[in-house]
Each structure stands twice: as C-alpha cells, then as structure tokens.
Amino acid sequence: MELFLKIGLAAVLLMLVWRLYPAAKEQMKNGPKGSSDDWKGLILPAVLLIGFVMLLIMMVRS
Amino acid sequence: MNQNITMPRSQDQVLATNKVLKNTYMLLSATLLFSALMAVVSIYLQMPPMVYLGAVIGSMLLGMFVLPRFANSTSGIGVIFLITGLLGFGLGAIITQYLALPKGPEIIGIAFAGTGIIFLSLSAYVLTSRRDFSFMGGFLFAGLITVVIAMVANIFLAIPALSLALSAAIILLMSGLILFDTSRIINGGETNYLMATYSLYLSIFNIFISLLQILGIMGDD
Numbered sequence: 001m002e003l004f005l006k007i008g009l010a011a012v013l014l015m016l017v018w019r020l021y022p023a024a025k026e027q028m029k030n031g032p033k034g035s036s037d038d039w040k041g042l043i044l045p046a047v048l049l050i051g052f053v054m055l056l057i058m059m060v061r062s
Numbered sequence: 063m064n065q066n067i068t069m070p071r072s073q074d075q076v077l078a079t080n081k082v083l084k085n086t087y088m089l090l091s092a093t094l095l096f097s098a099l100m101a102v103v104s105i106y107l108q109m110p111p112m113v114y115l116g117a118v119i120g121s122m123l124l125g126m127f128v129l130p131r132f133a134n135s136t137s138g139i140g141v142i143f144l145i146t147g148l149l150g151f152g153l154g155a156i157i158t159q160y161l162a163l164p165k166g167p168e169i170i171g172i173a174f175a176g177t178g179i180i181f182l183s184l185s186a187y188v189l190t191s192r193r194d195f196s197f198m199g200g201f202l203f204a205g206l207i208t209v210v211i212a213m214v215a216n217i218f219l220a221i222p223a224l225s226l227a228l229s230a231a232i233i234l235l236m237s238g239l240i241l242f243d244t245s246r247i248i249n250g251g252e253t254n255y256l257m258a259t260y261s262l263y264l265s266i267f268n269i270f271i272s273l274l275q276i277l278g279i280m281g282d283d
Contacts, residue, residue: 013213
C-alpha cells in the first residue's frame, strides 16, 4: 500500500514539474531581470533566515 | 540600472490592491485555522503516516486541476478549504509520529513558532519596503523544478542527508516565494486572492514540514 502511495506521489510530483516547466521557461526568458543591487538586497534576509534556522536547531539540541 | 522601480499608480489601483491583500490575509487566516482543526482531528484519530502521502497526492491533484477552474468563482473558496483541510488532516498524521518522540512536543512547538516568525517577518519586510521581488521568478521556478525532481528521486532512495538538504532548500525557496507572492500582490501582479492564498498557504505549510524534518533530524543526539 505504501509503495503504491509513493509511486502515486512521484507521479503527481512529476506532473507538477510538467506543469511548472512552461512557466519557469517563460519567467527565465521574458521575466524581469534583477540588477546586481536587487540580488545583493536578498543577501541580508537570506543570512538572517539561515541564522534563525540555526538558532532553532540550537534550541532543540540544548 | 534598477529595472524594478515601482511605478506610481492610480487611487483605484491602490484600492484594488489593498482589497486583494486584505481578502488574501483573511482567507489565509481562515484556512490556517481550519487546517489546524483538521490536524487536531487527525491526531485524535491517531492516523497512520501513509495518510499524509494520500493527503498530499489528493491536495496536489485538486490544486493543479480543480482550483484553476474555480479560481474566479465563489466555489473556489470551497476548493481552497478542501485542499487546506486535506493537508491539515495529513499533517496531523505526521504530528502524531513526532508526538511519540522524546523531544517531539518541543520540536513541534519550535517549528510552529519558527514558521510563524519567518512568515510574518518576510511579509512585514515586503509590506514596509514595498520592494518588487518579481525579478526572482525565474530563479524560484528553476529552483522548484530542481528540488521537486530531487524529491522524486529521494522518495525511493530515502537518503537522510539528501532529505536534510532538500528541507533546507525548501525553506529557502518557500521564503523566496513568500517575498515573490507578497510583492506581486502589493504591486498589482496578482489580482486573484484565491490563488494568492493558495500560494502563500503552500509556502507556510512547506516551511513548517521542512522545519519539523530538520529539527527532528538535528535535534536527535
């Protein structure tokens, strides 16, 4: 039963990839491109996010 | 040159945007509450873990094939509640497993609080800065496709290190999607509050599940 569910989940996830692919292609081709400043602006939130998850891990381990 | 400068908009456009934002957050709150209720029912009924797989399959099929058809009608609200209720019920089966662990209740509490803080902080960041994050679209979609393909492989390979790496990648991607979706709402790129709610709900759900997994693995001595 569990194997059938795993196969079903894999099939649905592949279907999701099939549905996402045209949107991804369109976004990469014609979507707005960020400047280097735009991407640099993401560094701080990303670092804070990673630091926060590390903090949560430390809380669980202590 | 910065291509993502927000253009001045008319009062009507601003009002329409605020309405979408308000409706999205109201529906999101209602679906999260309903989802939590369904999770409690599932915990009470002691559902086995495979219920989670069934719930994810059912909700993904509904999200891909049914929701888009009803996204512009009031019936769409029922579909959203069906999807989120199903996911909540599946989540209850996972939470039941965690509750049996020595640090289970603590892990669940920390993952829950962590998910709330991540979502509220990222939303507040976009709403106060009013920045346009639409430039992240290509990167996020490509990242999602890569992660989903790796997930399919790991369903059968079941490599713990890959599970951990995928959970970390999902948290980063879903956080990026919260920035992307919220900025689309406030900049008028998303006008359908049902689809906006669905997208934000999935980001929150995936962050919670991934945090549970990371904390469950890393918290184990």
